[in-house]
Amino acid sequence: MTRQAVLEAARSRFSQDGYAAATIRKIAADAGVDASLVIQFYGSKDALFAAAMSLSPTALTHLSQAFDGPPPTLGERVTNAFLDLWEGESQVSEPLLAMLRAAISNDQGAATLREFIQTRLLEQLSPKLPDGHDAAARAGFAAAMLIGIVVGRGIVKVPVLVGTDRESVIRLVAPAIQAVLVGV
Template sequence: MSGTREAILAAAQQSFAEQGYTATTIRGVASAAGVDPALVLQFFGNKDKLFNTALRADPPTRSLAALVHDGGVANLGERLSRRYLELWEAPDTGARLLAVVRGVSASPSASAMVASFMSDEVMLPLARAIGADRAELRANLTGAHLLGVATARYVLRVEPLASLEREELVAILAPLVQRYLTGDLG
């Protein structure tokens, strides 16, 4: 049975990435996984729970919090900005991140799940690992800034941001992200 659950989850991740939250259906996921739709509901309950599980299953952003342990905080803004942009530009992870952003705009419940995930699983652990004051605010500022840049660059394709070389954008983002993470918030 666990192989069936994993097949359903893989089909759901692919569907959310390729078709978005709105166009993904329980029937479509079931068909792609080669199972009855009732089995999808048995494992996941409903589409929102399926999306939430797909979001949290081996998220591409999990590696971001490890950056603190891998090199300290001295140039964390640069490393975090670079790694975040790399995730968006990689074919496998970029598609999943795009699905997440599209899901946020398609459904209030998907939006709440993504906000909870980004805070609880990505940004807050990162800010806590740094050990700075006001960790939750620092996490929120960092996440909002990076997500806003990614949305403008990769989803909306706003120029000239969309065509900047990655390293040029990293050089612009790094000092801002570093300040959010470790600097004086005023």
């Protein structure tokens, strides 16, 4: 299906080049197709971008499950699940990376990411935390910190972050996330 090839090319370009630099012509060329067809399929660049950023609802179940289970190892499970989400299979991570990149250069992208974090992450996850009133803030800051790590590894590619293997990342970061999520 050509339509799917266009969508995959768009995902890849948006996640690697950002919204502005990912031109319709390049996406079309990647899919081996004329630029006009892309517009005919998706209507506009904005609509194509929105389609490229949409991800399957099941992608978040893994993360959600990490919040269930024994509190003492919550930080480790959440950190693991988060890295799986953003650094795992391209079908899930590319929309998320595209969202991140777009959130910085594109106003619509910022709104999309804001809405994703607010309603898809925080509102579903924070009720699972122990204690009450600042659970949303705790979940929000933990998510922000983990996204910071993802940005440093996957986008800015800071050598010392990229060169640290997954196991060591967990060892360094999980206790900190634990501290944010459930307190001292």
